[in-house]
Amino acid sequence: SRPHLTLGIETSCDETSFAVVAGGRRILANVILSQTGEHGRYGGVVPELASRRHVTNAVPLLQEALARSGITLAEVDLVAVTRGPGLVGALLVGVSLAKALAWALDKPLVGVHHLAGHIYANFLAGPGDEPAPEPRYPAVALVVSGGHTDLFHLQEGGGLAWLGGTRDDAAGEAFDKVARELGLGYPGGPVIDRLAERGDPQAFPFPRAMLDDDSLDFSFSGLKTAVLYELERRGWRDPQRRGELEARLPDLAASFQQAVVDVLVAKTLRAARQVGARQIYLAGGVAANRRLRRDLEAAAREAGLNLACPPPVLCTDNGAMIAAAGYAAWRRGRRDGLELDVDPDPPL
Ligand code: KG4
Ligand code: ZN
Known part of the structure; x- marks a missing residue:
């Protein structure tokens, strides 16, 4: 049987990112567009500018992530999206799109804690053959x-x-x-x-x-x-x-x-x-x-x-880490409804 495919969406700050992750661990595509250069001239992230860039970039980046991973939208099994913490207006772009996709595809939706995403970045592997690192507890x-x-x-x-x-x-x-x-x-x-x-x-x-x-x-x-x-x-x-x-x-x-x-x-x-x-x-x-x-x-x-520690590209904000954390939460039974909201302090 083919591996479970999670679409990960991250728009909490100044990176717009879409990723496709197989089995919660293997990255098929992780497309990241950073706006850091644009915000740099203001000395920090400008929230409204970030939201507007997410709006214009989101769908083209999603198309690119699908193309690079070689899958179609219909093959996505789970939609995982950052619901917070982050800039509210920026988060809303990702959450709105995630809900529209989950509804249209009739697939489960999981809202992800951004920091859980950063932690789960440690358990990802690239599309090559090397195995993903096994989590070690505690x-x-x-x-x-x-x-x-x-x-x-x-x-x-x-x-x-x-x-x-x-x-x-x-x-x-x-x-x-x-x-x-x-x-x-x-x-x-x-x-x-x-x-x-x-x-x-x-x-x-x-x-x-x-x-x-x-x-x-x-x-x-x-x-x-x-x-x-x-x-x-x-x-x-x-x-x-x-x-x-x-x-x-x-x-x-x-x-x-x-x-x-x-x-x-x-x-x-x-x-x-x-x-x-x-x-x-x-x-x-x-x-x-x-x-x-x-x-x-x-x-x-x-x-x-x-x-x-994850490789540098997975240390900064990206959709793959959100897919990984979302998949783990889904495996533990988490499901979110289409009333999902952004949350400045969401459950872990
Ligand atoms: O995770 P990230 O890309 O975005 C947030 O979610 O905040 O982190 C960006 C932050 C910035 O404050 C940047 O100055 C800091 O990470 N940073 C570093 C280094 N590279 C990036 N701080 C210290 N040493 C670095 N080499
Ligand atoms: Zn972050």
Whole structure:
């Protein structure tokens, strides 16, 4: 019999993406259109612009995903769509289309938690022959992106429980805001990552917020303020002294990045101890950060834990991860009706 085919739809932020995934694990097509370049000139995502781009791009991208996977729309067995968290207007585009498709095709519909998608990106394989990685339980998953910094417990059977998250800025948001103050453009994460390679992570003693409390929560707004205060104190916000600032950019980037990474690593290891995890999964756009990968890898190894992380294309927003999480939820019995709504805080 032919494999079960899930259509995955992602429009929660500034990527429009459609994917076809076989058996919940094998990617047949994963078409992603990123609007980052368009939003960059505004210094961040403009919600209404994102919604309008989703509207114009959605159907052509769906057609492309079907063409690349070599299937017809009628062969889709399940429609999975991000229902939140995300920008409401952007989510509505994907959810409306998903409902129309499920109705017209008379196929089941599942609304997916965006962060569950990021975690399930770890269990996908490409169209080639290599097997998809088997999920290992119990595990802890750290999802770090421009919108989220959350720790989850991945339980036996694939269920998820939330353990903690940021009380203010997300880690990626901190990278983006600090980069903007340093005049480095948007998105800031990749630029800071690159600059930090040449800098001294101990040059500036930035704070590690909430490192010493028992919670699994994070806070990054104080760190951002500390960087701004340092620029102010040294007179580096004066355009006349841009040269002086530029000479110290690698040290600033490295010191800021290390402060973020130290807290992420410490809390992830603490979470792993708490739930008795034998596996750590890393996901979200900030998972691309090289210092984070290196330090988390080292800390995990020392604690006798395995660390896994999806390839870069599956770390950022995409439809395949939504298909994977949607398929798993469907297998556990989840079904959504055509009254499905977007939800800023949906069930996992
Ligand atoms: O997951 P993603 O593509 O979109 C959201 O759902 O937010 O993540 C984008 C975020 C941005 O904040 C970007 O600055 C950050 O991920 N990012 C990085 C790196 N690459 C992307 N942050 C740190 N280091 C990187 N190498
Ligand atoms: Zn995301």
